[in-house]
Amino acid sequence: MSQSDAARWEARYQAGTAAYAAQPSAFVLDWLPRLPRGRALDVACGLGATAIALAEAGFDVTAVDIAPTALARARTEAERRGVTVDWQCADLSDLRLPPAQYDLIVNIHYVNRDLTAQFAEALRPGGHVLFEQHLRWPTPVDGPGSDHFRLRPGELRHLLWQLDILHYAEGPFDGRDGERLALARAVGLKHH
Template identity: 40%
Template sequence: MADDITADVLPSDNPSSADGYVGDPAVREEWDARYSERGQLWSGQPNGALVAEVRDLAPGRVLDVGCGEGADAIWLARAGWDVTALEVSGVALGRAAAHARDAGVSVRWVHAGLAEAALPPDSFDLVSAQYPALPRTPDAAAERALLAAVAPGGVLLLVHHAGMEEHHGPHESGFDPADYVWPSTVAALLGDDWRVEVDEERPRVIPDGGAGAHHSHDVVLRARRLR
């Protein structure tokens, strides 16, 4: 599978920089700046919804969308998954690769935006997107890229903060929920070749420390591709 990936794939011992990045440079710069503000942005623990939802899945090929500093990717690799982890921030990928080296696990790092990455279609037994900041476009490019990456029989797991998409208009920070992909926008594209296994709001398992700890509930969408 790795030979078919056309975006910038960075081995664990070479987190590298922006060379070969595929995607919007402004998005990369925004996230590089955010990660650079703190030595560690997230908790370093795997997301609770991911841990809960993959317990009954046999390890296979997984795509971790928006891998950040690598906690989910490393947890999946330790659990026996063949992990490809995608991230727009080179700063985050550098940290993730270092953490993976320390953990003694192998992960393929892809420095790209999801819609631009040209990942091999129908290739992943699990596509995990935990609280992703995926920009919405008129052609639903990010939503369709998520669905296209899942292999027949595979699972899409999309988790986001509950209630955020219900806000109308930009927040004081300039963040406008209407600009981003939410579980509901992905669910709207599911046809009869998909079976929704989970679509619910639930209390969030909140790790100690890290950004986003103030969000108390998740929306969890888990869907299986039938063919």
């Protein structure tokens, strides 16, 4: 991610225009009861709502984002709710994940194909990936205006090729506030 991307996200969080990030991912919340607890990584965590939900569910969470303002707000909210998260400010385009460190990796609404390619190696055997991203769609939908920030149909399955796919869905979904979203969602499992 370039410095201009970092500045753009920082400005969005400072201006409060990323309010959608203040709620945990419904997709993650739906899958949480089915997942074994352990060490979790939330990439591009934004305001930390999903990372906090993971911590409240019993995970040992590391959450990474490029925007210091978002992380400061996330840290304050985690403290208010009495949970501990390891908040890390980093440029995800430069991030190198350590091998076999995580039982869960969560990637919600962030596209970085090089980082995604590291997920299988970064998982411990039996670990899961929960991935949700905007999808290119033939009719108007809410979300990113640029196809650069959307996956092509079928691309997510290809990105997670090293994992067993337990769940895969693509298509239109209703957003929390009535938006019409086109999303790709997948749950991947690393072999034991």
